[in-house]
Amino acid sequence: MQSFNPPVRTLMGPGPSDVHPRILSAMARPTIGHLDPEFVRMMDEVKQLLKYAFQTENEMTMPVSAPGSAGMETAFVNLVEPGDKVIVCINGVFGMRMKENVERCGGVAVLVEDDWGMAVSPEKVEAALQANPDAKIVAFVHAETSTGACSDVKTLCEIAHKHDCLTIVDSVTGLAGVELRVDEWGVDAIYSGTQKCLSCTPGLSPISFNERALHKVRNRKTKVQSWFLDLNLVMGYWGQGAKRTYHHTAPVNGLYALHESLVMLKEEGLENSWARHAAMHEKLKAGLTELGIKFVVDEAVRLPQLNSVWIPEGVDDAAVRAELLNTYNLEIGAGLGALAGKVWRIGLMGFSAKEENVLFCTSALKKVLGK
Amino acid sequence: MQSFNPPVRTLMGPGPSDVHPRILSAMARPTIGHLDPEFVRMMDEVKQLLKYAFQTENEMTMPVSAPGSAGMETAFVNLVEPGDKVIVCINGVFGMRMKENVERCGGVAVLVEDDWGMAVSPEKVEAALQANPDAKIVAFVHAETSTGACSDVKTLCEIAHKHDCLTIVDSVTGLAGVELRVDEWGVDAIYSGTQKCLSCTPGLSPISFNERALHKVRNRKTKVQSWFLDLNLVMGYWGQGAKRTYHHTAPVNGLYALHESLVMLKEEGLENSWARHAAMHEKLKAGLTELGIKFVVDEAVRLPQLNSVWIPEGVDDAAVRAELLNTYNLEIGAGLGALAGKVWRIGLMGFSAKEENVLFCTSALKKVLGK
Numbered sequence: 001m002q003s004f005n006p007p008v009r010t011l012m013g014p015g016p017s018d019v020h021p022r023i024l025s026a027m028a029r030p031t032i033g034h035l036d037p038e039f040v041r042m043m044d045e046v047k048q049l050l051k052y053a054f055q056t057e058n059e060m061t062m063p064v065s066a067p068g069s070a071g072m073e074t075a076f077v078n079l080v081e082p083g084d085k086v087i088v089c090i091n092g093v094f095g096m097r098m099k100e101n102v103e104r105c106g107g108v109a110v111l112v113e114d115d116w117g118m119a120v121s122p123e124k125v126e127a128a129l130q131a132n133p134d135a136k137i138v139a140f141v142h143a144e145t146s147t148g149a150c151s152d153v154k155t156l157c158e159i160a161h162k163h164d165c166l167t168i169v170d171s172v173t174g175l176a177g178v179e180l181r182v183d184e185w186g187v188d189a190i191y192s193g194t195q196k197c198l199s200c201t202p203g204l205s206p207i208s209f210n211e212r213a214l215h216k217v218r219n220r221k222t223k224v225q226s227w228f229l230d231l232n233l234v235m236g237y238w239g240q241g242a243k244r245t246y247h248h249t250a251p252v253n254g255l256y257a258l259h260e261s262l263v264m265l266k267e268e269g270l271e272n273s274w275a276r277h278a279a280m281h282e283k284l285k286a287g288l289t290e291l292g293i294k295f296v297v298d299e300a301v302r303l304p305q306l307n308s309v310w311i312p313e314g315v316d317d318a319a320v321r322a323e324l325l326n327t328y329n330l331e332i333g334a335g336l337g338a339l340a341g342k343v344w345r346i347g348l349m350g351f352s353a354k355e356e357n358v359l360f361c362t363s364a365l366k367k368v369l370g371k
Numbered sequence: 372m373q374s375f376n377p378p379v380r381t382l383m384g385p386g387p388s389d390v391h392p393r394i395l396s397a398m399a400r401p402t403i404g405h406l407d408p409e410f411v412r413m414m415d416e417v418k419q420l421l422k423y424a425f426q427t428e429n430e431m432t433m434p435v436s437a438p439g440s441a442g443m444e445t446a447f448v449n450l451v452e453p454g455d456k457v458i459v460c461i462n463g464v465f466g467m468r469m470k471e472n473v474e475r476c477g478g479v480a481v482l483v484e485d486d487w488g489m490a491v492s493p494e495k496v497e498a499a500l501q502a503n504p505d506a507k508i509v510a511f512v513h514a515e516t517s518t519g520a521c522s523d524v525k526t527l528c529e530i531a532h533k534h535d536c537l538t539i540v541d542s543v544t545g546l547a548g549v550e551l552r553v554d555e556w557g558v559d560a561i562y563s564g565t566q567k568c569l570s571c572t573p574g575l576s577p578i579s580f581n582e583r584a585l586h587k588v589r590n591r592k593t594k595v596q597s598w599f600l601d602l603n604l605v606m607g608y609w610g611q612g613a614k615r616t617y618h619h620t621a622p623v624n625g626l627y628a629l630h631e632s633l634v635m636l637k638e639e640g641l642e643n644s645w646a647r648h649a650a651m652h653e654k655l656k657a658g659l660t661e662l663g664i665k666f667v668v669d670e671a672v673r674l675p676q677l678n679s680v681w682i683p684e685g686v687d688d689a690a691v692r693a694e695l696l697n698t699y700n701l702e703i704g705a706g707l708g709a710l711a712g713k714v715w716r717i718g719l720m721g722f723s724a725k726e727e728n729v730l731f732c733t734s735a736l737k738k739v740l741g742k
Contacts (some may be wrong), residue, residue, distance in 0.1 A: 001420060001637055002632050003393075004413045006403045015625060019402040022374075027624060028399035031390040032377045033571055033702045043377045049372060065574065066437035069619035077597075102599050194426045195620055203436065203574060203622030213636055225596050226448075227471050228441045246707065248440035249566055250388060251574030253398060254625060259375050307690055331404045336617065 009325070012305060012354070012361050014145050015173065016195035016202045017349035023200055027253050034250040042259055043238065043250075049262035053175060053198070054208045056182035056189065060231065061208040062238040063194070063258055068172040071191030073101055074085065074229045075168045078209075078217045079189060080135060082106030087128050089113075089120040089140035089156075089167070094170055098139050105225065110135060116338045117308065119301040122159055129163040132362025136167045144175035145196075146336040148297045149256045149305040149344065150178060150313040157186040166213055172196060175206065175348055176265055177277045177305035188213040192224030194254075197277065197305055199350025200261035203254050222238045239320050243258035261350075277304045280353040284346065287362030291371055296343055301317075305353065307346040310337065313368065317341050320368050328364045377453055380696070381723070383732050384704030385516050385677060386544065387566035387573045388720035390628075392573055397631035398624050405621040413630055415623075422635035424546060424569070424641065425561065425579045427553035431602065432579040434565070436622050436628055439543040440575025441458065442562030444472055445600045446539045449580075449588045450560060452506060453477030458499050458536070458605040460484075460491040460511035464708045465541055469510045470607065475595065476596065481506060487709045488679065490672040491522040493530055500534040511534045514545035516567075517707040519668045519716065521549060521678040528557040537584055538623045543567060548634055548648045548676035559584040564626075568648065570678055570721025571632035574625050632721075649676045650725040655717065656694075658733030662742055676724065683740065686710050689739040691739050699735045709735055 011018045032039050043062075050061045064071045076098070080086060084107045088099045091114040102109040110132050112124045120140045129135055138160035142153050153169055160167045166188040174180050177197030182190055189209045195202035209217070209231065215232050217224075224230035228248065236245035265273060281304030285295070288309060296308035311317050317334065321344070324330045333345035346361065382389045403410050414433075421432045435442045447469070451457060455478045459470045462485040466619030473480040483495045493512050501507055508533035513524050524540055531538045537559040545551050548568030553561055560580045564589050566573035580588070580602065588595075588602050595601035599619065607616035636644060656666070659680060665677035682688050688705065692715070695701045704716035716734065 001416055001634050003397065003634055004400075004416070006400050006627070006628060007403050007407075007409055007412075009403045009407065011402065015620060016402050016404065019624075024399040024624075026374065027394040029375075030379050030395070031376050031378050031387050032390065033382060033384055034573065034645075036380065036696070036702065037376075038378055044376075045372055045375070066441060067619045067622065070437060070441075073597060073599045097598065102534070104594055104596050104598055123501055143504065147558065176740060192622065195402075201622070201624040202405065202620045203625050223475055225475050225711060226444060227446045227468065227475055228407065228437070248438045249440065249573045251384060251572070251622075251625070252573040253390075253395075253628075254622070257624075258375070263372050263374055304705050321666070325407070 068193035075103035092144035439564030447472035451476040463515035
């Protein structure tokens, strides 16, 4: 067996996105101990920078030492107790995964379903809460990676709070790519991923919990079923101050990478990052429209960073993606679940959201489609 | 905020150990998609190489996308069902964590306790199994990172099997540092970490389950409580063959690093790696003995890669470790739990297990202790 030298791809799928060379370099810096004072200082900076990215003052803002799916699980295992009723909004793959999480915590999931490609309907959520006055949590996806639909976090949180529910928000694909204001919008618990609009390497999941959510975590009747994800324990390691309690060995080099990606976000400015994603989407839209390619999601609720488009009639899905990959080293995403074989997902996330990529992608598609 | 440039340390604590530059370089290679055919090919190589490291033919041999603690949780959530009785051997911190895991899965933990620094007593395990004929699993730590004691995996597995129990073995610190033969010794489920004797970056947990263990996983009455760690789902992604089902986004660059570290292990040869750890321990022992420093663990069950030594009387634990770190950039480990403040833990793991480090560590200690 030999060392693995990956091909150099352009990543325009649903994530991972292209990782900036600065971030890759940061990742290769010498490993130090996870309790080293210098490492602890860096952890504090990561927390500060994540607060900025999430637009929150939540003290419990940190990266879970595992991918976004574990961030999702962190939210559910800490906040759902056996018997708790949870309104779960499903408009794509990740809402379905939320339902799985609720049930594995012994909770009762009440489903609010919207078609794939639509945003979550606030009216349906309101109706579900009226029909289920004992519901304790409303869970929904901000930015559905499987479809590219963006839901109205602020409105959904208002409705949930009116009915005295906590909110769990999935913004794996949203963070840094589209407007997100955790405190102003009243999000109680949120999780994201590093490999999307932060253009960092995959493997970590930034989360943020406000005091209302932590109150529930601290006052559970039962222990959190996961030892690894129990925030009562994780807080002892990621908490403020010199006294840190060993919990698990942090993924040191992965955190170097996240730190660097957040420094770059700060340098660019969060609003500028949102604006860049929006601008690149406009350029991509223009290019694809010229090729006669149509978008799945209505413009009003379309995520700029995740573009689901209908595969033109008569075109072989897998053959086109394979040719893009093999001839041009260009990755675009396949459809997931209900949309498998019907759509492509073209990502414009983080470092991938630049005009070079838009031009390259549209011209490569043009060639491969024989237009 | 600025980029983080870590100090260059020599890591001789309980892990992470020094990471070889080849592995750091591998980690910084360009990220590709987690469903890219080239990445899938690399995953297959990682599985092959892990089989070699574990000395197993188990098809279910793969790295969990999270640190060793999550590897532990993978073993317990998949194998323990509510009401299952589990014999948990405790001779240090990690046995205690196993008990937490059993209980959070709704299992009943029957404790077999040995003093910290001792190996697990086969006689006590035999007695516990005779007293608990309904026990289904025996769980123990091969290489206790908190003390440096090595338990007899082969004998403990034989006893467990005689009583028709499955075995769960923690070899986070053992893998590649000391003899371990998963198939020959009859281990049913095992987990490890990347940041110890593989001298890879922290963040992943290699595991291996045999068919007997998987039979239990496949025939559970209840769903695995963790979605992220449910092997019934994870197998769909890491399984053999072209048809992979998306589960979560793999930590692509972390896996590059693991691949490289395993290629290096193959190049050195597993037995040679075990022998190197043993030889370096002998050299360290000679150096420490000259300084009048004594070992906690009896020679017969002492791990060569994790050396717990008594802090000499009248010596300030924290002050010495701080001076080693600040003056010499040398990290050694503090005591954990019952041994906090009483011992140091000097690691000789992976790339750290070399004569340069032994000489450096003993001479730095000599200076700081004023000998």
